[in-house]
Amino acid sequence: MRKLSWILLIGFLALIQGPLRAKLEWYPVGGWQFIGDRSKAFIGDPEEFEEIRDLMNVARDAHERGKHKKSIKMYRRVWDRYPGSIFAPEALYQTARVEYDRNSFRRGFNALTTIILGYPDYDKYNTVVRLQFSIATDLYDGKRARYFWGLLPGFKGYDRAVIMYETMVSNAPYSDYAPMALMKAAELHINLNNDIYALDTLDRLINNYPDSMLAGDAYILLAQTFSKLVDGPEYDQGATREAISYFEDFLILFPEHPNVKMGEDGLAKMKSVEAQSQMVKGDFYYYKWKDLRAARVFYNEAITTAPKSPEAEKAKEMLARIDERLKVFAEKAGVDPDTLIPKSDDEGVVDPTKF
Numbered sequence: 001m002r003k004l005s006w007i008l009l010i011g012f013l014a015l016i017q018g019p020l021r022a023k024l025e026w027y028p029v030g031g032w033q034f035i036g037d038r039s040k041a042f043i044g045d046p047e048e049f050e051e052i053r054d055l056m057n058v059a060r061d062a063h064e065r066g067k068h069k070k071s072i073k074m075y076r077r078v079w080d081r082y083p084g085s086i087f088a089p090e091a092l093y094q095t096a097r098v099e100y101d102r103n104s105f106r107r108g109f110n111a112l113t114t115i116i117l118g119y120p121d122y123d124k125y126n127t128v129v130r131l132q133f134s135i136a137t138d139l140y141d142g143k144r145a146r147y148f149w150g151l152l153p154g155f156k157g158y159d160r161a162v163i164m165y166e167t168m169v170s171n172a173p174y175s176d177y178a179p180m181a182l183m184k185a186a187e188l189h190i191n192l193n194n195d196i197y198a199l200d201t202l203d204r205l206i207n208n209y210p211d212s213m214l215a216g217d218a219y220i221l222l223a224q225t226f227s228k229l230v231d232g233p234e235y236d237q238g239a240t241r242e243a244i245s246y247f248e249d250f251l252i253l254f255p256e257h258p259n260v261k262m263g264e265d266g267l268a269k270m271k272s273v274e275a276q277s278q279m280v281k282g283d284f285y286y287y288k289w290k291d292l293r294a295a296r297v298f299y300n301e302a303i304t305t306a307p308k309s310p311e312a313e314k315a316k317e318m319l320a321r322i323d324e325r326l327k328v329f330a331e332k333a334g335v336d337p338d339t340l341i342p343k344s345d346d347e348g349v350v351d352p353t354k355f
Contacts, residue, residue: 023036030128059091089118092297093112136184139158169221243270303316
C-alpha cells in the first residue's frame with residue numbers, strides 16, 4: 001500500500017510538472033532522458049525515439065572521451081536526419097560545445113545561430129546566446145582558432161568577432177547580451193581604427209538600450225572617439241563640437257559614474273580646442289584683414305567657450321588691444337569711442353587700423 005502511494009505521488013507530480021519540464025536532460029547513468037509527456041512534444045516517429053537517443057548517447061560519450069570528430073559526426077546525424085525531433089536543437093547545441101572545446105569558433109557559432117533562427121522555443125535559449133557571446137569574446141581577446149592540420153595555429157579573428165557580435169544583436173536584440181555585444185564590437189572597431197563604424201555602433205547602443213548599465217560607458221566612449229577625429233584648431237570643428245556635446249550629456253546623465261573625472265577632463269580639453277579655433281579665426285581677421293569688428297566677435301566666442309582657459313586670457317588681451325586702438329581712432333576722428341562700429345569698409349569713416 002505504501003509503495004502504491006509513492007507511485008501515485010510520483011505520477012501526480014509528473015502530471016503537474018510535465019508540461020513545465022518537457023525537455024531533455026542528461027544523466028550519468030542512463031544517458032539522455034526526455035522529461036515530460038512525449039505526446040505533448042513533436043519528436044518525430046515514436047518508433048525512432050530510442051534510435052535517436054542512442055545516437056545522442058554515443059555522441060555525448062565520444063565528447064567526454066575527447067573524440068571530437070566522432071562526437072560531431074553523431075550529433076550531425078541527429079539534426080540532419082531528424083530536424084523535427086526535440087533532439088535536433090539539443091544536438092546542435094552539443095555540437096557547438098564540441099566545436100568550442102576544440103577552438104572551432106566559426107562552426108560552433110553557426111550551430112548556435114541555427115538554433116536561434118530555427119528553434120526559438122528551445123529551453124536553453126539564454127544559454128545559447130551566452131555561449132555565442134563567449135565564442136565572440138574569445139576572438140575579441142585574441143584567442144586563435146584551432147590549428148591547421150594540427151600544426152599551424154589559426155589566425156586571430158578580430159573582424160570575425162565583430163561580425164559575430166553584430167549577428168547576436170540582429171538575431172537576439174532583446175537579450176541581455178545585445179548591448180554588451182554592441183560595446184564589444186565598438187571597442188574592436190576602435191582598436192582596428194574603424195572609428196566611423198565605432199561611432200555608429202555606440203550610437204545604436206545609447207539609442208536602442210538607454211537603460212543599459214553600459215549606456216554611460218557608451219557616451220564617454222562616443223565623446224572620446226569624436227575627440228580622436230579632431231585634427232586641430234586650424235581645421236573644421238564639427239568633431240570637436242560633437243565631442244563636447246557627448247561629454248556634456250555624459251556628465252549630466254551620469255553624475256555618479258566612476259569616469260566623471262575623465263569626462264570633465266575630456267570636456268575641458270575639447271573646449272580648449274574650440275577656443276583655440278576661435279582665436280585662430282580672430283587672429284586671421286585682426287592681422288590679415290584688419291577687420292576689428294569680426295576679430296572682436298571671435299575673441300568673445302573664445303572667452304565664452306572656455307572662460308577659464310589660457311585661450312580666454314589671450315582673447316581678453318586682444319580685446320583690450322582692439323579697445324585701445326578704437327580709443328585712439330575715436331580721439332583722432334573726434335567721436336565717442338562707445339558709438340564706434342569699427343569696420344574697414346565703412347563709407348566716410350577713416351579705417352581705424354591705420355592708426
